[in-house]
Amino acid sequence: MLKIENLHVRVEDKEILKGIDLNVNPGEVHAIMGPNGSGKSTLAQVLAGREDYEVTEGTVSFLGEDLLEMAPEERAREGLFMAFQYPVEIPGVSNTYFLKAALNASRKHRSLPEMDAVEFLKLVREKMKLVKMDESLLGRPVNHGFSGGEKKRNEIFHMAVLEPRLAVLDETDSGLDIDALRIVSEGVNSMRSDERSFVVITHYQRLLSHITPDVVHVLVDGRIVQSGGKELALELESKGYSWLEKTYDSTAAVMA
């Protein structure tokens, strides 16, 4: 599904990612954890195709294609979705109109007929239940005037409608209260399948007690310093990142 090899990324003059290797198979959920400033969000942005991030080395393939060669909208149409840490407001553009345009852009790309308003509304109603979204949010402008929690739920709702092959959730849990966290997690869990993979980026373990990952990676200073099963998240929770940072620093020191 997603294969990252030796990925180096810099922003302006600063190297943020210093050689990432990651292999996500279909159906897997990978969690990427790490302290602030470790490069977690940078990784998400690079996958989504944000400018400002310069890939200096390495490759990323998505469904066998060179991801880095694709424009952001092509990546989306090929089935890559990113739930934004800070969803953007678009005043005056209704959530439904926006989503319909998005879905039809992808369908057109896959040579499927565009969905008409009636079909689309039916689909949307069904997906809204997944994230227990209020119908009034449909007619409102995209994220405009939404609360923090509503915005995050709206991201998951977008994901549910667009049905991506790979979803990257960038700190979707931040700013959510416990109920919202549960709703968002249930939405994600209901979408897990053998064909769909997730990369869940989070600072805290608490999301991972709702969404059980297959693999947990710990990102420190632009490198994945440890990977393991779901127990790794729990270990981090009790010991904190400083434990790994120290281990990693000493390893680095020894190797040097």
Next chain:
Amino acid sequence: MPPTEESIEQLANKEYKWGFVTDIEQETFPKGLSEEVVRKISAKKNEPEWMLEWRLKAYKHWLTLDEPTWAYVKFDPIDYQDMIYYAAPKEAPQLDSLDEVDPKLLETYNKLGISLDEQKRLSGVAVDAVFDSVSVATTFKATLAEKGIIFCSISDAMQEHPELVQKYIGSVVPISDNYFATLNSAVFSDGSFVHIPKGVRCPMELSTYFRINAENTGQFERTLIIAEEGSHVSYLEGCTAPMRDENQLHAAVVELVAHDDAQIKYSTVQNWYPGDENGKGGIYNFVTKRGLCKGKNSKISWTQVETGSAITWKYPSCVLQGDNSVGEFYSVALTNNYQQADTGTKMIHIGKNTKSTIISKGISAGRGQNIYRGQVKILKGAENARNFSQCDSMLIGDRCGAHTFPYIDVQNPSARMEHEATTSKIGEDQIFYCNQRGIDTEDAVSMIVNGFCKAVFKELPMEFAVEAQKLLGISLEGSVG
């Protein structure tokens, strides 16, 4: 490629879609303006003596005026002697059906996507199409006549209802009003005339499509709409013009009169040729539009979508004379490449409890300059007058400009005024968000801009709203990428 600021600047480089010239025989006067030309225009149209006198008075006054320079626009001097002041399709007889229309004209309309035939059948819109200066086809006359509604060219009105024309022409925009209106008064060629009798609701939207088609022909349209007591009318005006290298002057005058309890809604989609991406060519659109809320409880509403013209100089205004009268102005003005727009409104509150609303959305892309200029004036006798103004500007790229010049003059302490203004830049974040959902940058910009203009578009009649959205999309192509 992900979107960049530079590429945002590129989205508007599509060729002007309506750029073609219809090959049709024309009867034209030689270039230049003189008393002789004014007399010839009047004679050509077989006008009554008083009309000729009125034109000559305007012409003589015009000679004493200087072109105004206060607008925030720049252009090369206009040579008024290098223009043709009258051009009519040679075969312009009075027609009863579309079958009698020159097929080439119909072809032109078809290219514009406004087949009269189709409109006649499907949309229920009566069309008084102005091809250059003389009306060639007037439809739905019969249906309207049943209700006693007059909808015809102003030339016809001059023949058939001279008393109405004489009573109202120049009553809202007097011949001495301003340089361009005065010029129009002297040389206006044709335009529309609407009269809605007392208590009648016009059963359909009245619509005129204007089109400049003759080389070097200034267009001097004159439109007059009168709504008698308790009547309602909605009027649509849409323009496209063929591609051209030399600048063309368009100096129209529109006058509206609303009597007691009458309502007039006037909607414009303006898409004159804006010039090429280097600022060469394009229409100078210097228009005077004014509505008089003459009676109590009357209402006049202007809605405009201005995407075309090299220069737009236009301030559709309301004189709120009747007590409890209401004036509204909803505007979207878009400038791209080297376009300049200095537009806004004037709301003159004279009567008691008069209300006005101004919603203006300016979008600048490329090197476009967009100016909102508005005046709200509350006179001494205007007890409890209210105004709400909202002026929002959106910038696309970093070489364009947005400017706001609001003038507020309050002479009655009971007035309530609200003014809101914002300026925003179309966000890279917004575009990236759309991209990430699979929407390409061009569509994203169009979507974001349309969202920005929503408050105005919802005031447009349905069929115009769709056209307006498409126009914004086309006009922005190449401004972002």
